[in-house]
Amino acid sequence: MKSLSSWLIAMLAFMFWGFRVVTTVLYSMGTEFIAEPIDITMEVVLLFITFICICFITKRKLLPTIIYLIAHGLYYGIYLYQNVINIINGTGSIDLYMSLLIALVGIIIPVFAFFDVLLDKNRTAHPVDKQTDWFYKNKEYDRKMDERSDRNQYRTM
DSSP states (O other): OOSHHHHHHHHHHHHHHHHHHHHHHHHHHTOOOSOOOSSHHHHHHHHHHHHHHHHHHTTTOHHHHHHHHHHHHHHHHHHHHHHHHHHHHTOOOHHHHHHHHHHHHHHHHHHHHHHHHHHHHHHHHSOOOHHHHHHHTOGGGSOOOOTTSOOOOOOOO
8 A cells, every 4th residue: 555545545435434433332231322333243344344345455455445345335225225215205313414425425435445445556567667678678678689699599509
């Protein structure tokens, strides 16, 4: 993880995970908080899956990133869709808007993490080194063959 965006996405993912842990713990204790879990059992499962996936996302692995994206897409995406339909129908409240904001963040962070890992795979497959590319990838410095040079390919046994 060499780029700032990769570090920021990982930190945001961990902070959102921590927020969801606090939300789940406070909900299970019966304390009021600004958000509530959609489904408490699925939230706990999602928290464990998310923690494992984020640890592998920092290692730049693609499969955990896809699992992270699918898990959050299924958990928050369905909730987001249902409540956007409720808002369109005219039934909305502050709690609903807050839950929608949290669900939107729960969708956006995995999407950014997925695209960041894909771009990182492309960067590692096609590296750019500014210290040597000016010489090795420049046609001006290629050695020209002299027409007087010996073109025989001698082989010794």
